[in-house]
Amino acid sequence: AKSAGGNRFELADPEADARAITRHGLTTALPTALDRGEFFIEYQPLVHLGDGSVRGAEALVRWLHPQHGVLGPDRFIPLAEHTGLIVPLGRWVMEQSVRQAREWRERYGDGNEGRPLRINVNLSPCQLTHPGLVQDTVDILERTGVSPDALCLEVTESALIGADDDLLKPLRRLAEMGVDIALDDFGTGYSNLANLRRLPVSVLKLDRSFTQGMQQFPADPVDLKIVEGIVALAHSLDLAVTVEGVETGAQAEQLRILGCDTAQGWYYARPGPPDRLHELALADATS
């Protein structure tokens, strides 16, 4: 920390100092971490609530830092956005994940009644405004030979609040190609629900806070009503509903009854290496 005249309050908070030093160290190490191969991806299965089958996975990036060990995205994505590394990093995540999806398909064929395992990739708002997004995505799908409908891009609701046509244009083009767009962390952004019709999205990803409201059985009646309303609205607009943060069977059951389509959470599996998904999909296919 800056020692402006020996400010005692700063000295009195060594933890804040340590955090600032770590942040500084991370910012310095980040630009070259991609070249050094320090990032890796964990996959968390997306499970169909109706029949329990694995339908795909969300790609979640991690940084294996040589000194600090494994760092979660919350520690470095904001820095990557700030330094601009998010564009090449996001491209790398997409390419790795799509390659992984192809490998799953090669191993398991087009399981799930002809539907290949799908891959969900998070997009930062910085990637949305980057002019190369559509072409990069097309290139990756062509290089890997993966069909666009096996890819779902997750964009947070807050990134699209008040979005103008310039911001939506690349998403529209991707959607026209057959790529699914999911509205991530839905319900936290206070967006105008009527606005949903304008957005080229086909999936609503209900924020974890709603899932937390389903912890007790029976769940909080107000939470139930809200989720019920969102599901009805989503389905009337032909949108699928995915729920995240499902940690218990009771939550899964209530969300299934409420009509949610797909779920994700520790109850099914923590994010893990790609072979873990192989095992889950296989167990599913043989059960």
Ligand code: C2E
């Ligand atoms: P998100 O997209 O909302 O991802 C879901 C987060 O919830 C993940 O945290 C996941 O590990 C965690 N999670 C999954 N199941 C459960 C559960 O049952 N209970 C609880 N408490 N948590 C659960 P993670 O991996 O730390 O990622 C945090 C955020 O970082 C993500 O939130 C996403 O916004 C961002 N992120 C991750 N990977 C990428 C990436 O490749 N690119 C970009 N731009 N952002 C990413």
Ligand code: CA
């Ligand atoms: Ca996400």
Ligand code: CA
């Ligand atoms: Ca989310």
Ligand code: CA
């Ligand atoms: Ca989130």
